[in-house]
Amino acid sequence: MAVLEGLLLSPSAFPLLVAVLLLVFACLHLTGVNQSEKRRTPPGPRPLPLLGNLLLLNLKKVDYSLCELSKKYGSIFTIYLGPRKMVVLAGYKTVKDALVNHAEEFGDRDTSPMNRSISNNHGIIFSNGENWREMRRLALTNLRNFGMGKKMGEEKIIEEAQHLIRVFENLKGAQFDTTQPVNYAVSNIICTIVYGSRFEYDDARFKAMVNRANEVIRLSGSASVLLYNMFPWLKPLIRNAAVIQKSTRANLEEIQSYTNNLRETLNPQDSRCFIDSFLINQQSEEKLEQNAGLFHEKNLLFCVEHLFAAGTDTSGTTLRWGLLLMAKYPHIQERVHEEIDRVIGGRQPLVEDRKSLPYTDAVIHETQRIGNIVPLNLRHRTSCDVHFQGFFIEKGTPVIPLLTSVLRDESEWANPYTFHPEHFLDDQGRFLKRDAFLPFSAGRRACPGESLARMELFLFFTSLLQRFRFTAPPGVSEDDLDLTPVLGFTLNPSPHMLCALDRA
Incomplete structure (x- = not known):
């Protein structure tokens, strides 16, 4: 006390005392700010015990329910799916800021109980860490080597398009369901990359694999599987979960069979496909040491399964939307016909023709936008504590970058809920690239x-x-063609029939 009294009574001690008090105040202030930031988590509706915010969601249109909630709580908000807390990112600017400008922080993949029970961090889509990095690197290398951006890839697609054209020609204008022939044609492109060969459309094993892959993706977005992912203890009661696991096991067994055949004829100096490339890496002792044994059989099977399923479903679904929309809007189809006839005539369309077909290119882009194939995106997870746009999000928080809110963003699209190819055309009719076009995330x-x-x-x-x-069947008007999507992890057109009338 005597020392303190001496300090207080000494005029020379005042500056020191003031400095100490300011330092203490600054520390308390910074601590308070940090605590305040950490408390400033994204807002959201109050959750109920166990159910969370389940009663606020339409399980058949979860993306639209989340879009509605964003109007009340903003572009970053918290939602509880059952007892599990998640953060939703809505709108183009927020989603892009997170995924591009904060790619590392929002870069992990969140996996559902359904996915964990099946792939358990193997493969590409639902894995993290070094496993994901190495498997994605290998996939990208092989996609480039055997398809993307290569003349060889273009030739494979053109060849497959001719097979599909022959199927349509043989129908002689009769009504048909586009699902299987389109899916088989598109699937054959990824098959040439993964297996090194295509399959005939009547190949029973191939048809079963494609159909099972499509079924798994459809059921993964069903209301019952959503409930299972919220409440894993419901699994014994969820039939769709059992179907998904059974279909996945069957496809993995087929992949194993094809892999065994390729292994018997493997030439390390001549990689024919993705499986060959994986097996060559598997045989490399140096590679095994470098990557701690990542090139094992489970990773091989799940990499192939993920490439096959993703390469079959999304492009096939988008193409089916395109054909349906042409039948629904014949005046738009007529403009596509006129442009193709004028620019290409009767020769085979090539990739290089894209720049000369701005309207056709705009129609394809608008099909992807309005089709909104993966509305909820694949869930991300924060890899660390994140301070993002004034909010604090803890490490390990599941994040939904809501693609519906991007492709329907009213501040980015003049007619967000209408099929409007002019979204991708400027005033001179030239193709216009749009930043908010993120169908591929x-x-x-x-x-x-x-x-x-x-x-x-x-x-x-x-x-x-x-x-x-492409037209509606006889007796069905364009107005009767339903654009309501079918519930699934990806959004497929409702069951419908079309006619393909030969223009030759």
């Missing part, structure tokens, strides 16, 4: 096959529209 987790998918969609679409006029 963005950042480090963007679809690795984007370039291949873009090539597929352009060549299949132009080849088919060059030869056929």
Whole structure:
């Protein structure tokens, strides 16, 4: 006390005392700011015990429910799916900021109980860390070597388009369901990359694999599987979960069979496909040491399964949307026909023709936008504590970058809920690139096959529209063609029939 009194009574001690008090105040202030920031988590509706915010969601249109909630709580908000807390990112600017400008922080993949029970951090799509980096690197290398951006890839797609055209020709204008022939054609492109060969459309094993892959993706977005992922203890009661696991096991067994056949004829100096490339890496002792044994059989099977399923479903679904939209809007189809006839005539469309077909290119892009194939995106997870746009998000938080809110962003699109190819055309009718066009997501987790998918969609679409006029069946008007999507992890068109009328 005597020392303190001496200090207080000494005029020379005042500056020191003031400095100490300011330092203490600054420390308390900074601590308070940090605590305040950490408390400033994204807002959201109050969750109920166990159910979370489940009662606020339409399980058949979860993306639209989340879009509605964003109007109240903003572009970053918290939602509880059952007992599990998640953060939703809505709108183009927020989603891009997170996935591109903060790619590392938002770069991990969140996996659901369903996915963990199946792949358990193997393969590409649902893995993290070094496993994901190495498997994605290998996939990108092989996609480039055997398809993306290569003349060889273009030739494979053109050849497959001719097979599909022959199927349509044989129908002689009769009504048909586009699902299987389109899916088989598109699947054959990824098959040539993964297996080194295509399959005939009547090959029973091939048809079963494609159909099972599509079924798994559809059921993965069903309301019952969403409930299972919220409440894993419901698994014994969820039939769709059992179907997904059974279908996945069957496809893995088929992949193993094809892999065994390729292994028997493997030439380390001549890689024919993705499986060959994986097996060559598997045989390399140096590679095994470098990557701690990542090139094992489970990774091989799940990499092939992920490439096969993703390469089959998304592009096939988009192409089917395109044909349906042409039948729904014949005046738009007529403009596509006129442009193709004027620019290409009767020769085979090529990738290089894209720049000369701005309207057709705009129609394809608008099909992807309005089709909104992966509305909820694939869930991300924060890799560390993140301070983002004034909010604090803890490490390990599941994040939903809501693609519906990007592709329907009212501040980015003049007619967000209407099929409007002019979104991608300037005043002179030239193709207009739009930053908010993110159907393949963005950042480090963007679809690795984007370039291949873009090539597929352009060549299949132009080849088919060059030869056929797509219409509703006799007795069905364009107004009767339903654009309501079917619930699934990806959004497929509702069941419908079309006619492909030969233009020759």
